[in-house]
Amino acid sequence: MAAVNNEYLKEIEGARCDLSDLINRKNCAPIMLRLAFHDAGNFDAKTKTGGANGSIRFPVELANPANNGIKVALDFCDEVKNKHPTVTFADLYQLAGVVAVEVTGGPNIDFVPGRTDSTIPDAVRLPNPNGGSEHLRENFYRMGLSDKDIVALSGSHTLGRAHKERSGFEGPFTKEPLKFDNSYFRELLKGETEGLLKLPSDKALVEDHEFKKYVQRYAKCEETFFKEYAESHKKMSELGFTTKKCCCH
Ligand code: HEM
Known part of the structure; x- marks a missing residue:
């Protein structure tokens, strides 16, 4: 788990403001929310693999057709990461999803920081739009x-x-x-x-x-x-x- 001390919490709040600003400016809430789902949604509860761990940033995971279009959102998040380098990618992608919902008029979502970044890509296990x-x-x-x-x-x-x-x-x-x-x-x-x-x-x-x-x-x-x-x-x-x-x- 990433070390969550006061310093880190301050960076999270800074990243939250920057994300809110960026999402409003670029009108990119939808793709930021989709990014949050696509990083987290390959979790396997039995093997405890995948999940909200920032692995979608790895080219081989991103290149999976299910992730088409997500690169735009990763580039937006990189702008914020450059200003707050200690914030993990995993936290940043999930914070982006939470902020996307909030700035478009949705509910406030409780955000707990501290996710660790994976050092390897995950297997892509996302739902198929043609599925029942x-x-x-x-x-x-x-x-x-x-x-x-x-x-x-x-x-x-x-x-x-x-x-x-x-x-x-x-x-x-x-x-x-x-x-x-x-x-x-x-x-x-x-x-x-x-x-x-x-x-x-x-x-x-x-x-x-x-x-x-x-x-x-x-x-x-x-x-x-x-x-x-x-x-x-x-x-x-x-x-x-x-x-x-x-x-x-
Ligand atoms: C239930 C299974 C789901 C399927 C099969 C699915 C599939 C899709 C597909 C095919 C698109 C269109 C992508 C494109 O052509 O740009 C899309 C868009 C989107 N999905 Fe899902 N999705 C699912 C669940 C979710 C969940 C759980 C979230 C977030 C919590 C989510 C958030 C979004 C958003 C915000 C967009 C719009 C992206 C944009 O405007 O660029 N989806 N989804």
Whole structure:
């Protein structure tokens, strides 16, 4: 674990301000949030490998087609890293995700610093956009996450869009792709909407009875979505990261 002392906490707060400034200036919240997921989302709870460890910076991991487009976000993070070199890449990428949600109007997410950087790339084990509910469960259960986490975290697609040259899909998921709200769920329940994209993996959330219950709950009440999203996002941002409160365990 990276040494979290007062000096480090000061650098984290500096990085938080710089990220907030940068994300506002560049309107890059969506790709910063996607970066946070793609660094953390390859965690395997059984082998305790992968997770939020900064490994996506390694060219061989970044070059995986699932990570197309993420380089832009890594370059933005490098600008902040240059100003706060002691902040680990792992902390920086997760802080970027947290700040991206906050500056676009989403909930505050509790951020605990101290992630250690991996010195080797991780295996890429991210969900496939053509997958159905079984695939989503396999993928997120491997990370140790639940049905509720799957649906809440998918609500991140309230931000951003797909790019043909990156994923083969094209278009925004919601009408205001720079506003974090519960519109992703409201759009999902409407079915096909002119001009908006629904990935097969998004549609799976309304085709599956268990998932659909959460979609309905979040479409109905934004406050509930924000509260549960913040809990799930915290879990995602801490995959593979354990804070040691005491050195004697
Ligand atoms: C549930 C499984 C998921 C699948 C299959 C999936 C797949 C995708 C795909 C294919 C894109 C379009 C990429 C492009 O063409 O630029 C995308 C975009 C995005 N994803 Fe996901 N995603 C999933 C979950 C998540 C999660 C958990 C998060 C964050 C917590 C997330 C955040 C984003 C964001 C913010 C974008 C927009 C990026 C941009 O505008 O450049 N996704 N996702």
